[in-house]
Amino acid sequence: MSTLRGMFITGTDTGVGKTIVTSALAAALRAEGLDAGVWKPVQSGCLLGRGATDAERLLQSTGICERPEAVAPFTFEAPLSPMLAARLEGVTLSLQEIIAAGEPLIGRYQTLLIEGAGGVAVPLTEDALVIDLISMLQVPVLIVARAGLGTINHTLLTISFLQQRGIPIVGIIINNSEGVDALDDPSIATNTELIERYSGGLKVLGHFPYLHDEANPETLIHSVRRSIQLVPIRQALLLQGGDDHPLDETRT
Numbered sequence: 001m002s003t004l005r006g007m008f009i010t011g012t013d014t015g016v017g018k019t020i021v022t023s024a025l026a027a028a029l030r031a032e033g034l035d036a037g038v039w040k041p042v043q044s045g046c047l048l049g050r051g052a053t054d055a056e057r058l059l060q061s062t063g064i065c066e067r068p069e070a071v072a073p074f075t076f077e078a079p080l081s082p083m084l085a086a087r088l089e090g091v092t093l094s095l096q097e098i099i100a101a102g103e104p105l106i107g108r109y110q111t112l113l114i115e116g117a118g119g120v121a122v123p124l125t126e127d128a129l130v131i132d133l134i135s136m137l138q139v140p141v142l143i144v145a146r147a148g149l150g151t152i153n154h155t156l157l158t159i160s161f162l163q164q165r166g167i168p169i170v171g172i173i174i175n176n177s178e179g180v181d182a183l184d185d186p187s188i189a190t191n192t193e194l195i196e197r198y199s200g201g202l203k204v205l206g207h208f209p210y211l212h213d214e215a216n217p218e219t220l221i222h223s224v225r226r227s228i229q230l231v232p233i234r235q236a237l238l239l240q241g242g243d244d245h246p247l248d249e250t251r252t
């Protein structure tokens with residue numbers, strides 16, 4: 001039985017750039033010698049085999065040598081929450097089987113970057129949200145947020161929900177997924193300061209830039225080095241886990 005060390009990358013919404021940020025962090029950490037793997041427990045809205053699923057994007061841009069089916073054991077076609085997309089294919093997911101399917105990855109890497117689906121309150125199974133999976137995995141969370149107007153509200157609500165459940169938050173990364181600047185959207189100049197102030201001490205660990213070539217590992221690594229504080233992320237990835245990890249009790 002292996003011990004899970006890792007971090008859950010959630011977003012304030014679907015489409016905020018969790019996959020590009022997860023890819024970039026994994027590529028940068030691996031370039032520093034950390035044996036970091038990637039795991040997308042459930043993906044929806046895509047078909048394997050065309051290079052466009054999150055698992056395929058994570059592998060292409062990090063150079064990690066895995067099959068996409070190993071990185072994302074559950075893929076459903078409908079662009080809906082994982083619970084509904086699975087139901088449309090006659091599948092009823094459970095948290096236990098989602099975690100069991102990730103066991104080989106947990107055993108193969110020193111630490112895992114785990115990408116969620118949408119945000120924390122997205123239905124994952126008939127009776128569980130993404131936040132319930134995070135809770136069961138007992139890993140800290142990194143929040144990816146949009147850069148522009150509306151991000152303060154979405155980010156503070158995400159933080160509040162995680163804190164209600166006692167889930168540790170490593171920090172926030174603001175991703176410029178739409179390539180906007182302060183001239184297009186004046187909120188960009190003050191969003192970081194306001195998120196930090198009203199979240200009571202949490203830190204924005206960086207502003208990930210808009211990229212024209214998100215699949216190029218060198219571009220991703222360079223962007224992380226220029227724009228993200230990696231030290232707290234690396235510390236959080238390495239400082240957890242142990243023989244008494246609560247997940248061990250759920251695994252036989």
Ligand SMILES: Nc1ncnc2c1ncn2[C@@H]1O[C@H](COP(=O)(O)OP(=O)(O)OP(=O)(O)O)[C@@H](O)[C@H]1O
Binds near residue numbers: 011
């Ligand atoms: N920094 C960026 N530079 C360029 N394009 C970006 C950036 N961030 C996000 N995008 C683009 O925005 C779209 C949504 O991003 P992405 O798929 O990474 O979101 P997500 O949060 O992973 O969504 P999901 O909930 O489906 O996993 C993608 O087409 C992606 O290429």
Ligand SMILES: C[C@H](N)[C@H](N)CCCCCC(=O)O
Binds near residue numbers: 078080082118119
């Ligand atoms: C299909 C999409 N890309 C994600 N995989 C799933 C997003 C579900 C969002 C549900 C919601 O918040 O309303």
Ligand SMILES: [Mg+2]
Binds near residue numbers: 020
């Ligand atoms: Mg994604």
